[in-house]
Amino acid sequence: MDIAALSMAMSQVAVRQQASKQVLSISMDQAKQQGEQMAKMLETSASPHLGGSIDLRA
Secondary structure (H helix, E strand, O other), X not given: OOHHHHHHHXXXXXXXXXXXXXXXXXXXXXXXXXXXXXXXXXXOOOOOOOOOOOOOOO
């Protein structure tokens, strides 16, 4: 394998890694926002006292 082909292959790998990192970062940000929105929704629910405990009977 010549130097030019090796250089191009390494460059392509680097670009793919950067793109993968960006996609992962975006998905992590979205998951964080969804979690924050879910927590906020639960805090402001119409009946916040409901669901605080579970009664179990056998």
